[in-house]
Amino acid sequence: MPMPVRSVWRPAVAAAALILVTTLVACGGGGGGGGDTRSGVEFSALAASTTRFDVPEGGSTPDIALSAQISGNLAELDGKTLYVRIDDGLGLFEPAARIDYNASTRQASVALTGRQQTLTGLRSGRLGVRVCLDVACQNALTPPGYGIDMSVNVRAGLRTTPSELLVRVPFGTLPPTSLVRVVVPEGRTPSEFSAGIVAGADGTAFDLSRDLTPGSEGIRVAPRLLPVGRYQSRLEVVATSADTGFGAQSYVQESSLVLEVEPSDVDFAVLPSVLDFTVDYGTQRLQPFTVGAVAQTGSFRLDPVVYDHGEEPPGTAYPLRGAWLRTAGEAWSVVVCEGTSCLPRGVHRATLPFVRLTAAGFPTGQVVEVPVTLTVR
Known part of the structure; x- marks a missing residue:
């Protein structure tokens, strides 16, 4: 008769790993106690709903499902607890998962939740999966190296430099114009950004204009001729990543603008x-x-x-x-x-x-x- 499987999960107890606890209860057949049961139970090659990810910086990898067919004499595992350990060296998924087992098809699946990605660039590696009879995985049911290859390309998001612009001049001298450099998210054209003074900030001391000179795109900040004092505001730059099918990511970067006008002999x-x-x-x-x-x-x-x-x-x-x-x-x-x-x-x-x-x-x-x-x- 079909064998029901009762499963629960808990957060990882080791870095970059998930431990899922599954207790199998078989109907009939009796089933041995301890010992190495690998010869009686086999897992097919692991399949995943997707193995390649292209996400913007700050975005999350999509949720996926891993699945495998279990064959052999499952009665040997009657009443035993199985530990499923997922080694996620790439940091693609959250340290929590859900495991399901279809007794009629003998297919086991694990649902993984995508994690936010902040490290830009292309990375690849193997998502390791081990099914064991003990939490330390000393008695494994899956062969060494069992898992699936995955890769992730995290496209760079919005960059602005400098994060603080300080201009100091004696009174009577027109402050120089400075450039806050803007690098738009990967996949966007250099002009695809907007800028302005942060809502609620004092913008009376600075004039802003876009500079789309190739290689030096950004915001020209022109401080005004003002009386002696210290003037401070905040520049906000907004851009959106290209949508490659997993959704677009919105970015906001702020730069502090400071103008200090010092006393001079000019009336x-x-x-x-x-x-x-x-x-x-x-x-x-x-x-x-x-x-x-x-x-x-x-x-x-x-x-x-x-x-x-x-x-x-x-x-x-x-x-x-x-x-x-x-x-x-x-x-x-x-x-x-x-x-x-x-x-x-x-x-x-x-x-x-x-x-x-x-x-x-x-x-x-x-x-x-x-x-x-x-x-x-």
Whole structure:
């Protein structure tokens, strides 16, 4: 009559190994006690639902089932406990499993749960399986080397460097732009990522832009011209792995952004510090622009009215000679043509001097000059 099998499992008691305890109860037939029973029981070649895995870093290998046919006189194992030990040197599966036995087909199967993979690269090895009559496997029913070959390819995930970006400048110096390098998950094109300031973090001190220059893809971080102080934020980069059939993996990497502005002998600074325009002959005027100002400490206002024109190409005539740079409130504009008179082709230069004013409107001692260049083609 069919032989029922009662089975339970427990976590591994040794590294990279699973111990499954199975108690066999046979009907009729009697069955010897101790001794080596390998000659009476045999296991067919081990089969697996899959033996090759391709997973993204941080993803898990899929769950699989191992199976084998048991033949011979199973009555010899009547009432004995079988120990199934699985040696998983590749670390593919969790240290827990479920064993089943179909008495009518004499097929035993073991269900294994995939484990998260963090070690990138291609690895291969043998998943060893031993069926024994004792927990130490001194009395084995399976032959030496019994098991099945397996391999796993763990594709690299998202990488960002550096993890902390620190920029330190004296006040009045425009901080340099830095690159946070982004390497997308294996299988994706270099442009397949998004970035921004982490939700809730202060993003007012940094301007971000994507740089897709081949070989140096990443995020350009441009700190702003700010008063003396320490400014901190966090950059978040997000990407998703390619889906090879086992599901895509989402990745998030963060980099700390720190700007330290130290005191200096500069009273205030303006931005941009240089203005350079290029226009075609006959253009009427350019869009208005503004010049911002930042003080080391405190608030102030600038005198935006006084300006000097310098070099003018021959042929520059009234009403534009010495007057092509104009102000309207806090905005400035470049006038190239007025009526029938246009600036001639060539390079035109001017200087915008800014003076810090007190609350009462009196100028302080420092003057900051912004050179302006206009090229008419």
